[in-house]
Structure formats: C-alpha cells, structure tokens
Amino acid sequence: MVNTSRLIFTPEDLPLVVDAEQACHDGALAVLSVLCHRRDRDIDIAFPALVEMLQTLSLGKANTYHDIIAMGLPAVARERWEAFMRTNTSPEFRSQLLGEAAAQGKAEGKAEGLAEGKAQGLAEGKAQDVLTVLKIRGVRVPTAARNRIRACTDLDQLETWLRRAATATALDEVLA
Numbered sequence: 606m607v608n609t610s611r612l613i614f615t616p617e618d619l620p621l622v623v624d625a626e627q628a629c630h631d632g633a634l635a636v637l638s639v640l641c642h643r644r645d646r647d648i649d650i651a652f653p654a655l656v657e658m659l660q661t662l663s664l665g666k667a668n669t670y671h672d673i674i675a676m677g678l679p680a681v682a683r684e685r686w687e688a689f690m691r692t693n694t695s696p697e698f699r700s701q702l703l704g705e706a707a708a709q710g711k712a713e714g715k716a717e718g719l720a721e722g723k724a725q726g727l728a729e730g731k732a733q734d735v736l737t738v739l740k741i742r743g744v745r746v747p748t749a750a751r752n753r754i755r756a757c758t759d760l761d762q763l764e765t766w767l768r769r770a771a772t773a774t775a776l777d778e779v780l781a
Contacts, residue, residue, distance in 0.1 A: 614641050621651050628654035629661050636670050640677040648682050652689045660698060724758070731763035738770040739779065750776055 614637065621642045622628050628635035628651075635658050639651050655674065659667040671690075675683055732755050739746050746754075757763055769779040 616642050616645065621645065621648075623650050623654050625654040625657040628658035632658045632662060632666075632670060636673055639674060643678050643682060648678070649685055649689065652686060653693070656690065656693055660694070724760075728758045728760060728763060729755070731760060731767060732757060735763060735766045735770050735779070738767060739773070739776070742770065742773060744770070744773055744776055744779070746776055750780065753780070 619634075619638050619641045622631075622635040622638040635651070635655055639648065639655060642648055642651070655670075659670060662670065674686060678686055735754050736746060736751065754763075754766065757766075766779050773779045
C-alpha cells in the first residue's frame with residue numbers, strides 16, 4: 606500500500622520563497638511555496654517577492670498566479686495579501702491585473718445577455734406569428750390562451766403551434 610501522505614507537499618518539503626530573485630526566476634515555485642505555507646503566521650514575508658514576480662509576467666499569467674494565490678490563502682491571509690497588493694503595487698498594475706478579469710466577466714455577461722435576449726425575441730416573434738395566423742384563419746383566441754401562447758419560450762413548441770395554426774379551424778387543434 607502506498608503512503609499517500611508523502612505525495613502532498615508540506616511546508617517541511619518546500620521552503621517559503623521570500624527572495625524576489627528566486628521568485629522571479631521560478632514563479633510557479635514561489636506560488637506553490639506560498640500555498641504550502643498558507644497557514645504560517647508570517648506568510649506576509651513572502652508577499653514582496655510575489656509582487657515583484659507578478660510584475661515580471663505577462664498580464665494573463667500574472668492574473669492567473671494572483672488568482673491562485675488569493676484562492677489558496679485562508680480568509681485572514683487573503684485579506685492581508687489583498688491589502689499588500691493595494692499598498693505595494695501601482696494603481697495601473699492593479700487595474701490591469703484585476704481589470705482584465707472584470708472585463709472578461711463583463712464580456713461574458715454581455716454575450717450571455719445578448720443570447721438570452723435574442724432567444725426571447727425569437728420566442729416573442731414566433732408567438733405573435735401563431736396569433737396572427739389564428740386571427741387570419743378566423744380562429745377565436747380567448748385571453749387565457751393568448752397569454753399561454755405569449756408566455757411560451759420553447760421555440761420548438763411555438764413552431765409546432767404555428768404549423769398547426771396554418772390549417773386549424775379551432776384553437777384546440779393548435780394547442781392540443
């Protein structure tokens with residue numbers, strides 16, 4: 606049987622990287638070391654080296670490392686990390702680092718909203734088509750049925766109702 610407790614890095618296995626030159630040389634090791642030591646009371650001594658390292662990376666990689674560090678630290682240490690970032694990095698660097706994530710989230714939200722709006726618009730248009738065809742065919746549509754048709758967002762269902770409406774002489778033939 607394999608002893609899995611030795612498969613995980615511990616603070617004894619990996620010293621905390623506090624030297625900026627070492628952190629800049631091997632950023633992944635610096636991030637891993639801070640995660641291994643995340644519960645150390647003096648974790649803050651690694652923060653200056655981490656900030657120097659982040660500032661040498663591409664924005665995308667710096668953003669990823671920053672997020673890994675922030676997510677990997679316990680709440681109290683994370684608050685100290687974020688406070689250190691606010692006071693020891695330029696506003697431009699912070700806005701680039703954190704702004705990229707915000708911009709990506711905003712773009713994703715906008716795309717999602719547009720897709721939802723398009724689907725809603727298609728459903729509303731198709732529902733109106735069903736009602737128009739029924740009106741042209743002289744089929745009476747009570748308010749409750751009209752509301753049901755307008756409330757439907759299932760494009761396949763609306764398409765089925767539209768096809769049925771083209772030949773229907775009564776509402777129950779459409780909605781059945």
